[in-house]
Amino acid sequence: MILTVTLNTALDITYRVRSLRPHASHRVSEVTERPGGKGVNVARVLAALGHEVTVTGFTGGATGRVVQEKLAAVPGVVDALVPLSGATRRTVAVVDERTGDTTQLNEPGPTVTPTEWSAFQEAYESLLASASMVALCGSLPPGVPVGAYAGLIRTARSFGLPVLLDTSGEPLRRGVAARPDIIKPNADELAELTGSHDPLRATQDARRRGAGAVVASLGPEGLLAATREGRWRATPPTPTRGNPTGAGDAVVAGLLSAWTDHLPWPARLTRAIALSTATVLAPVAGEFDRGVYEELLGLVTVANETSAA
Amino acid sequence: MILTVTLNTALDITYRVRSLRPHASHRVSEVTERPGGKGVNVARVLAALGHEVTVTGFTGGATGRVVQEKLAAVPGVVDALVPLSGATRRTVAVVDERTGDTTQLNEPGPTVTPTEWSAFQEAYESLLASASMVALCGSLPPGVPVGAYAGLIRTARSFGLPVLLDTSGEPLRRGVAARPDIIKPNADELAELTGSHDPLRATQDARRRGAGAVVASLGPEGLLAATREGRWRATPPTPTRGNPTGAGDAVVAGLLSAWTDHLPWPARLTRAIALSTATVLAPVAGEFDRGVYEELLGLVTVANETSAA
Known part of the structure; x- marks a missing residue:
């Protein structure tokens, strides 16, 4: 199977409003919710193409439960998310029906404790045993060391697995040095x-x-x-x-x-x-x-x- | 005890952002969550003043569970919310740190089925037996008849209880005719x-x-x-x-x-x-x-x- 890693999973919420005006009050006409975070999105597309795919990363709180309920409803995606004490972040996309434009509000995500980060790394290693390929996707939540992707790349390579990295900023700079x-x-x-x-x-x-x-x-x-x-x-x-x-x-x-x-x-x-x-x-x-x-x-x-x- | 009714309870979420700009992407710097809806807010103030107070209305879904968890942490407020199959709505207040202004996004709320509305009316009647006063607060969720408050006022009056009504539009017009x-x-x-x-x-x-x-x-x-x-x-x-x-x-x-x-x-x-x-x-x-x-x-x-x- 293909393993996608999303350390900062999200509950993606989309609001439709007639017209977004700062400092006004808006009635939301339509609410949709999807499990999100880059690696989760990648997994959904891979599953739709018929590939076996497993998602890992963190999940927690009421929002994490919704993410997992909704993931369970996606055929072909296996949920191997690791629990944490904080709550999975939300992202809110506000779609202006008049212009079609989107305004995005992204919560920072829960702080990952050193114990939770260790638990994730153990879970990741055991998943690698049955993986054919790894994708490391998205931003790092607070508490995860900035060199996290570099470490995850080295571990995957020690299993002889090919790795794709899709991130930005310092986690990308550090990750690239680990030769994805x-x-x-x-x-x-x-x-x-x-x-x-x-x-x-x-x-x-x-x-x-x-x-x-x-x-x-x-x-x-x-x-x-x-x-x-x-x-x-x-x-x-x-x-x-x-x-x-x-x-x-x-x-x-x-x-x-x-x-x-x-x-x-x-x-x-x-x-x-x-x-x-x-x-x-x-x-x-x-x-x-x-x-x-x-x-x-x-x-x-x-x-x-x-x-x- | 004082009974407050909030048919459209909410999970009130506040986001702080540096500066809200339509069609841009924003990193939320701080997230706070509170149980909300007018009657819930009224109950929290009453409890802080030392009054015995019970809240009723509807609760459902992952957001409803968070509302109830947070209500349980408010000393003096008794939770008598009635379950429904839909999810309690969210409201999102986006505070612009630069101007201090707030932009409000209000979800419409879950649709209440006729069975759920009947179940609420029964629960309400049994709560009235131990109430000294009733406050009916806020908007009606989809599915609740527009004359709902008028009916709830008449029921309270049949128990000899004084009633305060705080709503707007047609529910207020119909409610006033029932002599709150x-x-x-x-x-x-x-x-x-x-x-x-x-x-x-x-x-x-x-x-x-x-x-x-x-x-x-x-x-x-x-x-x-x-x-x-x-x-x-x-x-x-x-x-x-x-x-x-x-x-x-x-x-x-x-x-x-x-x-x-x-x-x-x-x-x-x-x-x-x-x-x-x-x-x-x-x-x-x-x-x-x-x-x-x-x-x-x-x-x-x-x-x-x-x-x-």
């Missing part, structure tokens, strides 16, 4: 890691820092991949407008899915672009339309990127 | 009920519609009371600036507290003003400072209102 197989930064995260705003130069630099491959997600401009086997740029057939929520997680799921199917890089990037585009076009945030996805598989362009950094 | 002893509208609610924006005229009109007494809360201008015994205007010693959250509920608690102590109208209004002012001045939304409250008791002005409507 793939990182998937967006343009801002890549610039913060390397100091360069030139994606070509920056992806090369990130490889020199330790990443086996760098897949940079550049929004409407698609993906730029720098790998041991070569460099590619992958783009959707037409620029897409829609809700970008979950598009980055769909890229990660696409890469993992094609990687576990032993496909070469161009096919991995094709799957990643088709999934993320189908997610942006879906009416429900974070979901993807299977028909659109399958149609897009034949329409993605993957070109060799030849200019030197 | 006191209503406590704010200026907008009173104008909506009577069609008049002149508070003196409107309080008289609301009495003609069936209310035994009308206590209109006019914000910084204090309270205007029209009763069988006379008319009064009650004002704090100085205009107060602060957080108005819970000030209206503190007025209701002050009226009930002094009423249950058999005090005449001017003393009831004094207690209401002192409590609401102490609530506005408190650093925590909806709480009040006992020292400030006791000091204010000697400083409130209650004047006969003699001009004719």
Whole structure:
């Protein structure tokens, strides 16, 4: 199975309001709740594609119970979350019905105690025994050491497992030094890691820092991949407008899915672009339309990127 | 005991953010949770004043469990909430640390089924047997008939119990016709009920519609009371600036507290003003400072209102 790690799981709440005005009172017309956090989103997409996937990370409190109840209702996702005494954070996305824009409020998450962090590391090791691949996703909750991902990468590598890392800031910088197989930064995260705003130069630099491959997600401009086997740029057939929520997680799921199917890089990037585009076009945030996805598989362009950094 | 009814209980969540900007992503720096809904707030103030108080209404889902856990930690409040299959709503208050202003997001609440509404009415009747006074507070959740408060008032009166009604719109209009002893509208609610924006005229009109007494809360201008015994205007010693959250509920608690102590109208209004002012001045939304409250008791002005409507 593919193991996805989400240390800062979330209960993702979406509110629809007629028009969001600061300092006013709003009646919420529609409330939806989903289990969230990047690794959980990745797992949901992988399960929808037919892969065996297990989610781990932390869960706690009333919000954690809701996350687990809702995870249990997702076919194909195995819940191996580790309990903690604090409560799983909420994220609130407020959708303005007039403009379609979203305002996001993210709780920081519960503080993880040293005992809870040790318990997680033990649970993680025992899960690795039956894993074929690991994805480490998202921010670190308070209390987890900033070098956490570096440690988790080394443990996975000691089991001979390939690892994808999708995070930002200092946890990304420390994680890259532990030599993950793939990182998937967006343009801002890549610039913060390397100091360069030139994606070509920056992806090369990130490889020199330790990443086996760098897949940079550049929004409407698609993906730029720098790998041991070569460099590619992958783009959707037409620029897409829609809700970008979950598009980055769909890229990660696409890469993992094609990687576990032993496909070469161009096919991995094709799957990643088709999934993320189908997610942006879906009416429900974070979901993807299977028909659109399958149609897009034949329409993605993957070109060799030849200019030197 | 005093019975407070909150059909649309809530888990009140407060988020602090550096500066709320629509369409941006915000890191919440502080999260606080409290059991909420007007009748729950009234009960908390009454219990702090030393009264025996029982809360009823509905509770359900993970949010309802949190409300009940937190209510159990409030000394002096007895929880007699009735279970329902939907989940208790959340309200989210987003406090902008830069301006101090609050943006409010209120979920609509769960839909109450006819069976659940019948179960509540039975529970209510059995609670009335040991009640000395009833307060019916706040909005109606979906599924509860718009004439609900009128029915609950008639039932309480059949037990010979005095009733205070604090709601708005059509539930207030229907409720007033069932002759509650006191209503406590704010200026907008009173104008909506009577069609008049002149508070003196409107309080008289609301009495003609069936209310035994009308206590209109006019914000910084204090309270205007029209009763069988006379008319009064009650004002704090100085205009107060602060957080108005819970000030209206503190007025209701002050009226009930002094009423249950058999005090005449001017003393009831004094207690209401002192409590609401102490609530506005408190650093925590909806709480009040006992020292400030006791000091204010000697400083409130209650004047006969003699001009004719």
